[in-house]
Amino acid sequence: MITTVALGDGVGAAFTGRAGGVSTAPYESLNLGGAAGDDSAAVQDNxxxxxxxxxxxxxxxxxMRQVHGAAVAFVTxxxxxxxxxxxxxTVPGLALAVLVADCAPVLLADPVAGIVGAAHSGRPGTAAGVVPALVKSMCERGADPARMTAAIGPAACGRCYEVPETMRDEVTAVVPGAYSITSKGTPGLDIRAGIVEQLAAGGVTGVRVDPRCTIEDPGLFSYRRDGRTGRFAGYVWLKGDA
Structure with missing residues (x-):
């Protein structure tokens, strides 16, 4: 299953699911991650x-070769x-992909300026400010936060994402909106809520949040639920040819 997202005229955006590919267990079936241990031919087919x-x-x-940091690259x-x-x-037809299996895939666009971006924002990246860094990089190339639209894809939700209290304290010291208590009453993190807070602080208020939890939804890959597993993706691109 592929879920498309409206981010403005001339912009394509979508999040994939788990079904519809050729990978076998434990990566079945639409694994898009090339570093998870799956057969490379299957990944390329997917x-x-x-x-x-x-x-x-x-x-x-x-x-991207993702490392849970906050570095941003401009690509052509x-x-x-x-x-x-x-x-x-800013290149039409060049699709940007972000791979995840509990972290939040974040897609951004300013259709007027003709700029799109994608970020991999898990616990370390959110605390490091990868999404604010992406907003800043896009603005340096002419984007306006007031025009920007954002989509935050499926991720581990605050009800399920249990962490030690000290870890929650470390993250919420810099991203207060990520504070959560799990369904078990234990310390948790709501990464997507934290990202919404970061976007708002940067002037981006046109934000769509996919409510699906990777840990709860068997139609999505989840590392915390399954351990060895595949990756789904968020994609964003400017329509047209370069």
Whole structure:
């Protein structure tokens, strides 16, 4: 299943699910992550299937080497110089992808300026400010936060994302909105709420949040639930050809 998201005229955006691919257990079936241990041919087949569904060129899709940091790269081709957790482009037809399995995939666009971005924002990245760094990078290239739209995809929810109290304290010291108590009454983190807070602080208020929890929803990959598993993705791109 692929869920499309409206981020403005001339912008394509979507989040994938778990079904519709060729990978076998424990990656079944639409695993898009190339570093999770799955057969590389299956991953490439899955990526081609998604690209065909979205109408993008699989050879012009940028997949990051994500490291839970806050580095942002401006890209004009699928080649990246090193690991980053956020990417920006102004090139039509170049799709940006973010891979996740509990972390939040964040997609941003300013359709008027012709700029899109994607970020991988888990616990460390959210605390490090990867999404604010992405907003800043887009603004440096002409984006206006008041025009920007954002989509935060499925992620571990605050009811399920249990962490030690000290870890919650460390994160919420810099991102207060991420504070949560789980359904068991234990310390938790609501990463998506924290990202919404960060976006609002940066002037981005046009935010769509996918409410699905990766831990609760078997139609999504979840590392915290399953351990060895695949990755689903968020994609964003400017429509048209370069």
């Amino acid at each position: 990526r081609r299937r998604v690209a065909a569904r979205l109408g993008v060129d699989p050879g012009r899709t940028v997949y 081709s699928p080649d990246l110089p090193g690991p980053v957790d956020a990417i920006v482009t």
